[in-house]
Amino acid sequence: MVFIAILIGCIIGAILGINSPLIPYSISGYLAIGIMAALDSVFGGIKSVVQKNFDMRIFVSGFFINAITAVLLTYLGNKLNVDIALAAIVVFVGRIFIDLAIIRRYYVEKWTNWIEKKNKDKEIKKA
Numbered sequence: 001m002v003f004i005a006i007l008i009g010c011i012i013g014a015i016l017g018i019n020s021p022l023i024p025y026s027i028s029g030y031l032a033i034g035i036m037a038a039l040d041s042v043f044g045g046i047k048s049v050v051q052k053n054f055d056m057r058i059f060v061s062g063f064f065i066n067a068i069t070a071v072l073l074t075y076l077g078n079k080l081n082v083d084i085a086l087a088a089i090v091v092f093v094g095r096i097f098i099d100l101a102i103i104r105r106y107y108v109e110k111w112t113n114w115i116e117k118k119n120k121d122k123e124i125k126k127a
Contacts, residue, residue: 002049030071033085036092037070043099050106
């Protein structure tokens with residue numbers, strides 16, 4: 001169910017993105033940070049589904065609060081002439097890679113168990 005919602009959201013976002021006007025350079029950095037924060041929340045949500053502890057309230061609140069906080073911190077960093085956006089990107093990308101590693105391990109293990117079961121079933125049929 002969650003994967004279907006994520007897929008539909010990605011498709012709608014892609015369609016809207018193709019048909020939207022160009023984003024001014026002055027706000028593109030803020031948008032990039034917001035998107036990275038949102039992607040971090042999405043991959044965290046997928047990881048929690050895999051680990052069977054997903055909560056929609058936590059996901060939705062984290063999605064919006066993380067994105068808004070990241071944009072506000074980037075704005076504050078720009079006003080203070082400190083590149084906080086770079087630090088945020090490093091953190092978000094690191095967390096995304098960690099989440100992807102957990103998701104990958106889960107599906108590799110699931111696939112390996114399926115192959116082993118399939119091979120065991122073949123051996124039983126042969127005997």
